[in-house]
Amino acid sequence: MVSAPRLLLIAIAVASIPVYLAFMTSEGLLVQVAGAVVILFLVSLVLFTGRSPIAPDSRKSISPNNEQVDFGDIELPDSVLSDESASKSPVSELRRTRGRKQLSEIDEFQIPEPLHYSADPSNDETSPITDFEEEIEGLAKVHIARSDPELLAEAEVDRYLEKQRSRRAEFRERMIRERRRELSERISANLRKWSELEDGEDLSAITKMPDSGLSVFFEPEDHDPTIPQGTSYVRIDDNRVLKVRISLDVPKNITLDEERTKFSEMEEMPPPSHLDSGMPLPPLLPPEPPDLPLRED
Known part of the structure; x- marks a missing residue:
């Protein structure tokens, strides 16, 4: 029999559908979504609530084995017991014999005699040689993995140092690139200034x-x-x-000898006169700035 709250819940779920179609469809999208969520919630309550069905009792009635069987007026003869069975005590009858053997039936364990090996290599063919001495390939060996806290700490320190070295190397390369860029800009500015002064x-x-x-x-x-x-x-x-x-x-008619003579005459030209007059030489390029010290982390 369905309970009263469940009947009320089913009625509300059924009645909510026409209410939704009548009043909610003309509203906005947000109101429609909210109404649909409420209807789905009611339907899920109807489907997943309620009492679970009672499972039928699968236990079978065990018939007593100790019932006395009435054979009517028939008289059964007494059980015939042998002399051996009569002489046995009740304690011997209760002794468990299943899966065991009598002590008299167990043979004594015979220790095999050790094999004697001769030291003479000539008798290797006659002497029994076991294969246990030979190393078996592919035999699995037991490996015990141990975790040493000191080794783990050292490995962590090594990883940290390696990371710091890589960061320091990247920082040094970036500093060198920036210094070269600044130096090239400075030199180009000086050359541009000198060219403007010289060109006029x-x-x-x-x-x-x-x-x-x-x-x-x-x-x-x-x-x-x-x-x-x-x-x-x-x-x-x-x-x-x-x-x-x-x-x-x-001109195309100039030979190689004439060119050589021209070059030799140019090499034999005297130095310029301003060197003999003691005039100062033009200014040279300024010296390069000293290297900036690298700051390490």
């Missing part, structure tokens, strides 16, 4: 301007426009500029 003003662009106020002198004055030429500007004073034109055409 752009005379080629200034002479092309109509209101520059500079008079340009050409050297040589006559040139062949079909031959490629290189030009260089030299300022004479504030109002004059010399434009030197050098032909870049190399």
